[in-house]
Amino acid sequence: xxxxxxxxxxxxxxxxxxxxxxxxxxxxxxxxxxxxxxxxxxxxxxxxxxxxxxxxxxxxxxxxxxxxxxxxxxxxxxxxxxxxxxxxxxxxxxxxxxxxxxxxxxxxxxxxxxxxxxxxxxxxxxxxxxxxxxxxxxxxxxxxxxxxxxxxxxxxxxxxxxxxxxxxxxxxxxxxxxxxxxxxxxxxxxxxxxxxxxxxxxxxxxxxxxxxxxxxxxxxxxxxxxxxxxxxxxxxxxxxxxxxxxxxxxxxxxxxxxxxxxxxxxxxxxxxxxxxxxxxxxxxxxxxxxxxxxxxxxxxxxxxxxxxxxxxxxxxxxxxxxxxxxxxxxxxxxxxxxxxxxxxxxxxxxxxxxxxxxxxxxxxxxxxxxxxxxxxxxxxxxxxxxxxxxxxxxxxxxxxxxxxxxxxxxxxxxxxxxxxxxxxxxxxxxxxxxxxxxxxxxxxxxxxxxxxxxxxxxxxxxxxxxxxxxxxxxxxxxxxxxxxxxxxxxxxxxxxxxxxxxxxxxxxxxxxxxxxxxxxxxxxxxxxxxxxxxxxxxxxxxxxxxxxxxxxxxxxxxxxxxxxxxxxxxxxxxxxxxxxxxxxxxxxxxxxxxxxxxxxxxxxxxxxxxxxxxxxxxxxxxxxxxxxxxxxxxxxxxxxxxxxxxxxxxxxxxxxxxxxxxxxxxxxxxxxxxxxxxxxxxxxxxxxxxxxxxxxxxxxxxxxxxxxxxxxxxxxxxxxxxxxxxxxxxxxxxxxxxxxxxxxxxxxxxxxxxxxxxxxxxxxxxxxxxxxxxxxxxxxxxxxxxxxxxxxxxxxxxxxxxxxxxxxxxxxxxxxxxxxxxxxxxxxxxxxxxxxxxxxxxxxxxxxxxxxxxxxxxxxxxxxxxxxxxxxxxxxxxxxxxxxxxxxxxxxxxxxxxxxxxxxxxxxxxxxxxxxxxxxxxxxxxxxxxxxxxxxxxx
Numbered sequence: 001x002x003x004x005x006x007x008x009x010x011x012x013x014x015x016x017x018x019x020x021x022x023x024x025x026x027x028x029x030x031x032x033x034x035x036x037x038x039x040x041x042x043x044x045x046x047x048x049x050x051x052x053x054x055x056x057x058x059x060x061x062x063x064x065x066x067x068x069x070x071x072x073x074x075x076x077x078x079x080x081x082x083x084x085x086x087x088x089x090x091x092x093x094x095x096x097x098x099x100x101x102x103x104x105x106x107x108x109x110x111x112x113x114x115x116x117x118x119x120x121x122x123x124x125x126x127x128x129x130x131x132x133x134x135x136x137x138x139x140x141x142x143x144x145x146x147x148x149x150x151x152x153x154x155x156x157x158x159x160x161x162x163x164x165x166x167x168x169x170x171x172x173x174x175x176x177x178x179x180x181x182x183x184x185x186x187x188x189x190x191x192x193x194x195x196x197x198x199x200x201x202x203x204x205x206x207x208x209x210x211x212x213x214x215x216x217x218x219x220x221x222x223x224x225x226x227x228x229x230x231x232x233x234x235x236x237x238x239x240x241x242x243x244x245x246x247x248x249x250x251x252x253x254x255x256x257x258x259x260x261x262x263x264x265x266x267x268x269x270x271x272x273x274x275x276x277x278x279x280x281x282x283x284x285x286x287x288x289x290x291x292x293x294x295x296x297x298x299x300x301x302x303x304x305x306x307x308x309x310x311x312x313x314x315x316x317x318x319x320x321x322x323x324x325x326x327x328x329x330x331x332x333x334x335x336x337x338x339x340x341x342x343x344x345x346x347x348x349x350x351x352x353x354x355x356x357x358x359x360x361x362x363x364x365x366x367x368x369x370x371x372x373x374x375x376x377x378x379x380x381x382x383x384x385x386x387x388x389x390x391x392x393x394x395x396x397x398x399x400x401x402x403x404x405x406x407x408x409x410x411x412x413x414x415x416x417x418x419x420x421x422x423x424x425x426x427x428x429x430x431x432x433x434x435x436x437x438x439x440x441x442x443x444x445x446x447x448x449x450x451x452x453x454x455x456x457x458x459x460x461x462x463x464x465x466x467x468x469x470x471x472x473x474x475x476x477x478x479x480x481x482x483x484x485x486x487x488x489x490x491x492x493x494x495x496x497x498x499x500x501x502x503x504x505x506x507x508x509x510x511x512x513x514x515x516x517x518x519x520x521x522x523x524x525x526x527x528x529x530x531x532x533x534x535x536x537x538x539x540x541x542x543x544x545x546x547x548x549x550x551x552x553x554x555x556x557x558x559x560x561x562x563x564x565x566x567x568x569x570x571x572x573x574x575x576x577x578x579x580x581x582x583x584x585x586x587x588x589x590x591x592x593x594x595x596x597x598x599x600x601x602x603x604x605x606x607x608x609x610x611x612x613x614x615x616x617x618x619x620x621x622x623x624x625x626x627x628x629x630x631x632x633x634x635x636x637x638x639x640x641x642x643x644x645x646x647x648x649x650x651x652x653x654x655x656x657x658x659x660x661x662x663x664x665x666x667x668x669x670x671x672x673x674x675x676x677x678x679x680x681x682x683x684x685x686x687x688x689x690x691x692x693x694x695x696x697x698x699x700x701x702x703x704x705x706x707x708x709x710x711x712x713x714x715x716x717x718x719x720x721x722x723x724x725x726x727x728x729x730x731x732x733x734x735x736x737x738x739x740x741x742x743x744x745x746x747x748x749x750x751x752x753x754x755x756x757x758x759x760x761x762x763x764x765x766x767x768x769x770x771x772x773x774x775x776x777x778x779x780x781x782x783x784x785x786x787x788x789x790x791x792x793x794x795x796x797x798x799x800x801x802x803x804x805x806x807x808x809x810x811x812x813x814x815x816x817x818x819x820x821x822x823x824x825x826x827x828x829x830x831x832x833x834x835x836x837x838x839x840x841x842x843x844x845x846x847x848x849x850x851x852x853x854x855x856x857x858x859x860x861x862x863x864x865x866x867x868x869x870x871x872x873x874x875x876x877x878x879x880x881x882x883x884x885x886x887x888x889x890x891x892x893x894x895x896x897x898x899x900x901x902x903x904x905x906x907x908x909x910x911x912x913x914x915x916x917x918x919x920x921x922x923x924x925x926x927x928x929x930x931x932x933x934x935x936x937x938x939x
Contacts, residue, residue: 007766023552023586023594025565026351028301028319029053029592029936030066034283035075035117036297037084041290045100046297047073047086059293059305059440062317066551067102068570075284079119085141087114091747094142104139116158120166120181128155129169136182147182150224157198157209165221166206169196175209176220190226197242202247208266210237210252218266230445232260232269238349239296241285249310253296255280258842261294261310272296272335274304274313277353301591320345322356324587326367328376329577330892333395334392337587338365338378345390350583351593357392366407366421367453369413379406379419387434398434400427408453408464418477420464424584427476437476445472446482452495453580465491465520466506473518478873485512486523493575497537501843503559505532513559514779526553526562534586535559538578544596546573546586552596559635567594582671598671605633608663608679612656615684618643621663622650623677634673636664639683658685659713662925681722687715687758689752698766700839707763708734715751720760722746723767739767767917771798771835772815779831783823783848787811787931790831791818798835805830807851811896822931867923871937872916878923879910886927893921 031049042058052065055851058912060471071092078084079310080278086094086103091110094103108114114129127135127615131154138387153174168176182460190196194212202209204221214233217226220469227841235254248265248675251272257279272325279302294306295416301319306312322339329335333350337343342362345354348775359365363380370376374391377398383406385398395582400406404422411417415433420426424442429435442448445646451466464472464480472480483906485491491506504521512521526532527536530551537559543552545562550569553562566571573588596891610621621633626649627633635642635651655661661681666673695707704727709717711733719726723745728736739745751758765822779790792800793819802819804812807829815821828849834844865880883904889911890901899921902911916938925932 011517018843019732022568023565023569023596023597026585026595027354028303028317030271030319030321030323032299033086033281033297033303034073034297035086037076037078037287038286038288039084040101041288041292043074043081043099044288044295045084045086045504046303047076048297048301049073052076052086052100058288058871059295059303059316062303062710064569065100065103066568066570074113074115075117075124076129077117077119079123081142081906083140084298085119085125085127085137087117087129088094089113091129091133093127093141093144093190096536097140098397106137106144107145108135108319109126109146110135114417115154115156118160118166120160121163122181123311124181126158126166126182128158130154130212133219134168134345155193155199156211156864157196159199159201159207161207164478166404167199167201167221169199169209169211169612171195172209174216175199175219180531185290186224188219188224188226190215191228197236197238198252198375200240200242201556202242203245206247206265208242208250210240210345214254216240216252216528224621227399229266230268230280232613234447237556239285240284241287241294243287244291246290246291247624249287249288249291250287250295251294251310253285253298254878256828257298258282259285259296259304259313260652263310267390272310272313274315277315277318279304279318303368306459306554319591320356322591323589324435325574326365326378327575327577327584327585327587328368328370329372329579330373332583334373335577335585336368336370336635337357337593338377340364344368344378346391351595359392359395360397361387361880366405367409369409369417371411376412377411377417377419379409379411379421381405383421385409385417385419385434385669396434398429400437401439402427405450407450407466410456410461410462412456412459418454418456418462420445420466422450422453426451426454426464427473433881440478440480442477445480449833450490452490452492453504455494455496457496457499457502457517461517462492462493463502465494465506467491467504469510471504471512471518471521472667483518483521487512492531492533493535497558498540500556503535503537503543505535505547507531507542508707511535511545511562511891512557518562524559524562527554528562528564529871533573534575536576536578536584540583541876542578544576544578544586545794546576546588550570550588552576567598569594577840587852600672601667603667604675605665605667608665610663610679611681612679613684616655616658616887618652618654620650620652621679623665625649625667632668634666634668638662638664639681654680655683658683679819682714684713684753684755686756687712687753689749689751689758689761692749692761693749693763693765696766697764698768698927701739701742701767702738702770703839704738706734706736709749709761709787711751712751715753718750718752718757720748723765733764739765742769768837768839770839771795771837773843774800774833774835774845775846777831777833777845778822779821779847781847782852785826785851787820787926788821789818790847792833793817795835796925798837800835802835803832805832809896811892812898814896822933823849826851865925865932865934868935870934871939874918874938875912875914876923876936877910877912883909883911883925888926891916891921891924893917893919894926898899906917 032047037047053062073086073088076086093106093108112130112133114127116128125137135144138256144749153171155170159167166178173190175188195877196211197208207219210216235256240252250262260269262269279298285296298306300321303317318931322343326338337345342359363382365378368378383403386395404425404728406421408420418428424445426440427437443791449467454464456462463500467490471486474480489510494504495504509526510523514521532547535545543555550567552565552567571589571592576586578584584596639657640655643652662680662685666676671827691710703714723741724737748760748762750760775793780788807825808823811820822837829849832846834842884906893900921936923934
């Protein structure tokens, strides 16, 4: 799952890190909370299993001490808001003088567990523990002295009431009392010999002691008597607390994670209902200083709280006792987590709650990868792989023929998983979904070191990383070659960024990047020396890496440079997954699940001032807002470049591209940008006309025509015309022109604006008029009934229209300068012709024709030849004894078009014509004596 981030300037990271990023703990710590103390109504400290946490808002949120705590602390107490002491196992004592921000080790002089710490009003601190250990300090925990007069049994509970009275309870059901802060002691036996675990009260005459097997009694120090309280639980009562101003309100917690309260001084107790997700045990309980809050703390980071005098309860924090060392993320809310002791958890609500689905064996889950929300594999330290198809509700054990720990897994396809592990182990399941495996040893991987992770760019190209800086590469999964890595540090994890790019991280801040499918790798500068255990990218640029002691790094340039982030924890972090460019989950030791949310600045900046119209020149733009700590003013320009001022509230812009441009500015930090203010700018240039004028190049004199130049921008169009007149839209892109003068004329245009003028584009125009009358008609003016040819002088680019008044028909040539006419009636007739061009017809030329049979030769014999077959299907024969007396046979269709013609030799008596089209045609037999015509029907 690889994800995109808006590329961002790296120099912003250091200045914005404290303002723009936050980590939220999604679960409590997976550590036991042992003791709690309220400094004020809002401030409290909790100590426990290698942890100290603080709240300054009444317990609504808690933060871990950034100081690494390697001690199991069992109790904590403060004399005032600044000075406090914590005690724990092995005689450990820490003290603070700044309200718990930092802690200093103090030498207790003992190795026994110290279970309780309390301050008296006289500035004396008492620490009590096993084997009768009781220590005092009069300098707020810096130095300690033992009290030797206490009987030799273990102390588990302590309470100081008033200025001098000290109560201790412990083994054998005994209560030890001192009324002079330990100078002398008295021992009292309760009605049980079981161990007592807690003692509490605000008045020496009404003290409550509780312990094993649900035992609880009330003790009156004035008359040294015990009053039994009816049993309401069989579990060990580990903690008991009394309201600071209402001694009738009592809270207690048990070792089986139940809570009880009494509001009538212990006459009866009722169960505390804080939901179905119960703690395994409670170790401490307390009322806040003013009594407005009641808190119980216990195993796995449980905090149970009431803010309304115990009427209702909530669980603001509950953890999981697991060390998370691997993770997969299917969405922003669906995560799968693996731990050191076979723990496997699923969450569908972004780690608000976890569903446990452990593997069948208590083995470390080194890695996991899922194909979807249900189907996936986990690897273990025992050389076993587990498969699930229902998100861990059921597991199938897949035994690999190796005892080496399996460290990494990659799913090429659901049925093709690959795993890698110790001693150079590589194994694959080719098509069997893990039911069978082919194992490659060090002879293939070329290393006996641990191979820690494997990934792939596609179904063919895979790579793996391991100890000693080992990088392996394969193009088929069975042959692996070693790739130079430029490091000998252990490489712990790798992730693919895109189709060609990947990243690997390792010990001592080592980071490597490849951009060529893993063939070559280059070292990247992380700037740290800690071990890095996990890395992930969202898109090509945004990435996060995590490592030892709460290490977290962020990059916005694809891993070239990194910035260290504060995570609020000192726990080792082993895996990180990003689900957006501003969000990620990281997991690690001791139940740590933290979520990264990064929020960009909010609110729009002021209006940008500066010219909204400009030529290609430099201009100044500014806003009234000023830069702020943790963010920068980021300018962007479309259509130009920023000359100076980036990051300030005023920039100088050089406009370089004409057209619509813009100036944009927002306030940006590591996480992104706020709303953008912008100013649209019209950028002008000295105009340029690349394209020519559109319009008619040959026109008629006296008529109007449209001409159009390219529409480019907000320009003034300046037209010039020769031989004509502009009649509309003189300064627009399109004009109307009347041409006045015949001949070659011209039209030109240029563009003008405030930045200058373009060169002119010239367009030549030929102005013409309608044609003159054709030259005299040449042809026989006194023909007989015959076919004659008539012509006039041909002028190019003219069409000719011929007209007969009567007496005959035009056989061919209409539209040309020469026609053939068949005269069919005697008498006076008129033949005329006129020429036509684009400007219409000109005047006619006429020839008077007298058709008179007297002027013809002897009549032709129309019976001495024949056409057959007639009707025909397209082939005919023209035959006759006197055929050779004629010159030509011509076949004409009904439109006067010549279909075929043939010259006649003197000795020919027949001619054949083929492929004639359908229709009624005329067959002319032509000679000096005239024309003989027969009709022909082609079917």
